[in-house]
Amino acid sequence: MLRHTGLTLIAICSILSIAAHATTVVEHAFGKVRMEGRPDRIVSLYQGATDTAVALGIEPVAVVESWTEKPMYHYLRPELQGVTYLGLETQPDLERIAWLSPDLIVGASNRHRTIYPLLTRIAPTVIPGNVYDFRALLTLMAKATGRTARGEELLAQWEARVEDFRTRIRRKLGDQWPQEVAIITFRADHARIYYAGFARAVLDELGFVAPEDHRKEGWGIKLTSQESIPAMDAEAVFLFMEDDPAVQRTFDAWSSHPLWNNLQAVRKNEVYQVDPVTWNMGAGIIAANRMLDDLYRHYGLEQPALPCTDCKGCGQC
Amino acid sequence: MNHTLVLRTPGDRWSVKLNVRVLVVTLTLALLLAVSSVLALASGSHPTSFTEVLGALAAPEQSELALIILEIRMPRVLMAVLVGGALGSAGLILQGLVRNPLASPDVIGITSGASAAAVLYLWLGGITGTSLLLAPVAMGGAFAVALCITTLAWRQGISPYRLVLVGVGLAAALTAVTTLLLVLSPDSTAMNAYIWLTGSLYASQWHDVTALAPWLVVCWPLALIKLRHLDAQAMGEDMALGLGSALQGHRLLFLVLAVALAGSAVAYAGAVGFIGLIAPHMARRLLASGHTGLLPIAALIGSLILLYADWIGRVAFIPRDLPAGVFVAGIGAPFFVYLLYRLRRDPG
Numbered sequence: 001m002l003r004h005t006g007l008t009l010i011a012i013c014s015i016l017s018i019a020a021h022a023t024t025v026v027e028h029a030f031g032k033v034r035m036e037g038r039p040d041r042i043v044s045l046y047q048g049a050t051d052t053a054v055a056l057g058i059e060p061v062a063v064v065e066s067w068t069e070k071p072m073y074h075y076l077r078p079e080l081q082g083v084t085y086l087g088l089e090t091q092p093d094l095e096r097i098a099w100l101s102p103d104l105i106v107g108a109s110n111r112h113r114t115i116y117p118l119l120t121r122i123a124p125t126v127i128p129g130n131v132y133d134f135r136a137l138l139t140l141m142a143k144a145t146g147r148t149a150r151g152e153e154l155l156a157q158w159e160a161r162v163e164d165f166r167t168r169i170r171r172k173l174g175d176q177w178p179q180e181v182a183i184i185t186f187r188a189d190h191a192r193i194y195y196a197g198f199a200r201a202v203l204d205e206l207g208f209v210a211p212e213d214h215r216k217e218g219w220g221i222k223l224t225s226q227e228s229i230p231a232m233d234a235e236a237v238f239l240f241m242e243d244d245p246a247v248q249r250t251f252d253a254w255s256s257h258p259l260w261n262n263l264q265a266v267r268k269n270e271v272y273q274v275d276p277v278t279w280n281m282g283a284g285i286i287a288a289n290r291m292l293d294d295l296y297r298h299y300g301l302e303q304p305a306l307p308c309t310d311c312k313g314c315g316q317c
Numbered sequence: 318m319n320h321t322l323v324l325r326t327p328g329d330r331w332s333v334k335l336n337v338r339v340l341v342v343t344l345t346l347a348l349l350l351a352v353s354s355v356l357a358l359a360s361g362s363h364p365t366s367f368t369e370v371l372g373a374l375a376a377p378e379q380s381e382l383a384l385i386i387l388e389i390r391m392p393r394v395l396m397a398v399l400v401g402g403a404l405g406s407a408g409l410i411l412q413g414l415v416r417n418p419l420a421s422p423d424v425i426g427i428t429s430g431a432s433a434a435a436v437l438y439l440w441l442g443g444i445t446g447t448s449l450l451l452a453p454v455a456m457g458g459a460f461a462v463a464l465c466i467t468t469l470a471w472r473q474g475i476s477p478y479r480l481v482l483v484g485v486g487l488a489a490a491l492t493a494v495t496t497l498l499l500v501l502s503p504d505s506t507a508m509n510a511y512i513w514l515t516g517s518l519y520a521s522q523w524h525d526v527t528a529l530a531p532w533l534v535v536c537w538p539l540a541l542i543k544l545r546h547l548d549a550q551a552m553g554e555d556m557a558l559g560l561g562s563a564l565q566g567h568r569l570l571f572l573v574l575a576v577a578l579a580g581s582a583v584a585y586a587g588a589v590g591f592i593g594l595i596a597p598h599m600a601r602r603l604l605a606s607g608h609t610g611l612l613p614i615a616a617l618i619g620s621l622i623l624l625y626a627d628w629i630g631r632v633a634f635i636p637r638d639l640p641a642g643v644f645v646a647g648i649g650a651p652f653f654v655y656l657l658y659r660l661r662r663d664p665g
Contacts, residue, residue, distance in 0.1 A: 085636055086636050087635075087636035087637040087638055088637055088638075090508055090509075090512060091512070091517070091519045091520075091637070091638040091639075092636075092638075093362045093635065093636040093637075093638060094389050094520065095361045095362045095363045095385045095389055095390075096362050096363060096636060098363075098381050098384050098385050098389065099363045099381050099385065101381055110505040110506075110509075111505065111509075114520050115520040117522060118388065118389065118520060118522060121384060121388060122384065218503070219503040219504075220503075222500065224500075
């Protein structure tokens, strides 16, 4: 009996010690990293990682500045009150990162390749393979921070919402579904069509289709001449642009061109202006959910009240 | 006034003639550079004191402080010194070679060649390409352009005049290619390319220092030994030939030296402009000497300019880190204007 209790105690102790020092090997784009326990001190070096950290219930110790609404997008600000800013995504302040001695750094493959060796000297660093794949980013960060359960919960919620949206929009649009949509933007001196990217990935997942001519390799195309306006055509156009007078002037000039008025989306009044932060810059699970909220509202679909605990602004509860 | 020291080996096999003023100016600048380097090492976004810096230098240990000083700041300061020095000396050699005070690596196409190659590489690689090959590719671009210029300008030997004209033409064409590639690139690639084109020492690491240093270790001594032939050429081709200097052979050598110095510097730091143009002028204003004496001075001035430019970019806009290339022009241009003004008022 005594011996039995002793064995049980040893077993319990060893289980406890394993739990306390749980080591996960996380594979990422630039290699493997061993993570222990549930790190809280996280440094985010790009926008999607900041969004995802907040979704996982973590306030990073330091983040890079946002591209607009500086220093941080309004939708993330309430969760990032005590955060340290590291400057721009392209050249984050390495000294400050080192001095904060973080437990984990999340960087981007297209921006932080050259500083990756330095980052690994500072703290374990993970780099997701594709910056537009917010689901892979969520899975990676959930694993690296020991929050896999939360990550799976968020993904399950997302998938349930996608399923619901697809059912409802099919019912609403009937034989108009799947709808062909284009994603365009205006800059100070040109316009762009996106063939890939965050918004396109979400729309693809929801079942929207891209116009034949937009199903190409690469991120998209810059249009510098108004003669190329017809290339934008689709049944519906989602348009986002920054709040900037120069951008507005470009848009005014292009949208008063006869070719613009000849687009089928314009004739059917199916050009919709959406928030660039949600559709193009947030690039995390929260931004994806907010984009879906936009689409529910836009198509006048009713959102089901899904039970959600510890919600971080997905807007459904 | 012009004191010279002559050091001889026994038997007069080797001798070195040292101009005292050159020596004094060189040592003063070297001291200034050393002090500035320590100052740069001690400042950054995380405040550190001199004692902490000296402590980290004397006894490296595993700490955040040591990481910041030895792995983040130190390679960057060293790269500023090496790159600035290489560009300054490359400019001096080129200006002497083509006997035109407006020549510099960025004017005659060497930098443009490196830039076009680097941007092409970034464009082809996109976001998946590694940056490991960026420096060798940029360097290859610099040498390819130098080869093109030499071939096109060749008429029974290198004519300096044709060299400049062909170089300026090629530089313009390559800039057009670079712009075209930038337009075709996606945002993130274009942004990386822009930073490279401005010239930035951000994230310089020890492997950059160890890759760049060998070029300078070879080029600088060779230049010091051979530069007296440039003085002979400065007196005219006939005089140089009369003095027994192999005109075309040396021209080729100097061109290769200038391309190697500027190309390697630009390859590791990006297309930092202006230093190659301005540093030799500043050196000549400091003292009148032959090219041999001017070489260390132009190099030291180049180092100082880049060190301070990078220091401003690093410290003045914390937590933002701005490319040093922005401030090189900021420091260099006013000085250049001042020099021209002085030159006009006080010719000679």
